[in-house]
Amino acid sequence: MAITTSSIDPRLVYARSILQTEAQALEAVADRLDQSFLQLIEILQNCPERIGITGVGKSADVGQKIAGTFNSMGTRSYTLDVTKAMHGDLGMVHPNDVVLFLSHSGESEELLRLLPMVRHQAGQLIAITGNPRSTLARSVDAAITYGPITESCPLALAPSTSTTIMIALGDAIAFVLAEQRRFTADDFARYHPAGSLGKRLARVDQFMRRPHDLRIASMNLSVRSVFAAMSPQGRRTGALILTDESGSLAGLFTDSDLARLFERRDDRALDRPIREVMTAHPITISPDARLMEAIERMRTLKISELPVIDEARKPIGLLDITDLIGLMPLDSAISTPAQRKLAS
Structure with a gap:
């Protein structure tokens, strides 16, 4: 009417x-x-x-x-x-x-x-x-x-x-x-360091987890040996960063990936090189990128961890969704391993 x-x-x-x-x-x-x-x-x-x-x-x-x-x-x-x-x-x-x-x-x-x-x-x-x-x-x-x-x-x-x-x-x-x-937006960011606006205008390196908070291992090690050796001193993260012989980022392996191996009762995979079950070529971001760009990338691709790499593709940090949840749009969701592999 x-x-x-x-x-x-x-x-x-x-x-x-x-x-x-x-x-x-x-x-x-x-x-x-x-x-x-x-x-x-x-x-x-x-x-x-x-x-x-x-x-x-x-x-x-x-x-x-x-x-x-x-x-x-x-x-x-x-x-x-x-x-x-x-x-x-x-x-x-x-x-x-x-x-x-x-x-x-x-x-x-x-x-x-x-x-x-x-x-x-x-x-x-x-x-x-x-x-x-x-x-x-x-x-x-x-x-x-x-x-x-x-x-x-x-x-x-x-x-x-x-x-x-x-x-x-x-x-x-x-x-x-x-x-x-x-x-410029960089100038604007300098004058707005606080609050959600300041965070969105900040750069990735201001909010990423630093190397001492990361779990980094060689992709050639077995799943069992990697997890047995991991004892992070800082904040816990759900992603394991895997590197090749040169120290460059090769892949990610998450707690969800490990749980999936147990669900499949694939015990033999635990003693095989982790490179066989990792997510190869994961989505990454530069430390100089804006945090809002990283947030949008995580939201769009529905990923919960975003490795930060330098120009040589060496891992230097990680953005974890648990640190950014207050800045994420409401329609964002934690990714599944399948979604992560699709995104890569």
């Missing part, structure tokens, strides 16, 4: 209209961007120190977000609280800094009172404001003036559409600067 407009909860209708109002405003502002945006970008590109960001009320909150985005994308930034600046925090402003002022009206009394003090402290002043004829727009070296907008607040008073626009413009500035500076 089709849902008619009249059957939709009016709260949903109103919520959608708010989003549509702000989306339309963003489209209008995007069309209005002109040379003044490029002028502001030029100033920031040539800034030898940091970008200070200041505003009053909700604009100050927006400044916190913009500063965070700038810093994460390689543009060093800080926020300057208007009140605290008048009581000593102006000392954080360096003569080579650029200070960005945020104000929808461009006539905020507190901000305008601070402006001449910052002028004496900073190298250049820039602004994002809605009013091209405002005192703020006329007092700075460059300003993005996004023009008239209607706040989505039911009273058309509370900062809403205007703050959305400021945040979006902050993103545009940060990402254009990052693009111009050839900011």
Whole structure:
């Protein structure tokens, strides 16, 4: 049965209209961007120190977000609280800094009172404001003036559409600067070392198990002798790494493979060379690869151990699914020996 407009909860209708109002405003502002945006970008590109960001009320909150985005994308930034600046925090402003002022009206009394003090402290002043004829727009070296907008607040008073626009413009500035500076994923990873995001951007060698945690043996030894000799000192792993005469990776043999021999009652295999029952030519990865690439490879191929090899194919580490389980997509699964052989 089709849902008619009249059957939709009016709260949903109103919520959608708010989003549509702000989306339309963003489209209008995007069309209005002109040379003044490029002028502001030029100033920031040539800034030898940091970008200070200041505003009053909700604009100050927006400044916190913009500063965070700038810093994460390689543009060093800080926020300057208007009140605290008048009581000593102006000392954080360096003569080579650029200070960005945020104000929808461009006539905020507190901000305008601070402006001449910052002028004496900073190298250049820039602004994002809605009013091209405002005192703020006329007092700075460059300003993005996004023009008239209607706040989505039911009273058309509370900062809403205007703050959305400021945040979006902050993103545009940060990402254009990052693009111009050839900011890379490696750079981004350096600034995000913690949490799941940092882990996914990290490199394999930061999370792989090291040689002292690995079980490594010659592929020419018997299954029985290999397991009798293995006594890992570190974390236990379910994969045995097998090497050839040159020490290069030749194959893997897992606890699951051993269990399968017992299930088949193939006791004679225990005294034959392990190369006969190992998974030859297993999937591998480089220590310089991204962890997210390794995770995706394990997820796609449904493997639970991924050997890490150097340029000579010598095993130097291992990624084990038990160390990465919190980062694996929900549809990942532990592989079976049959799946591992198929993947190879």
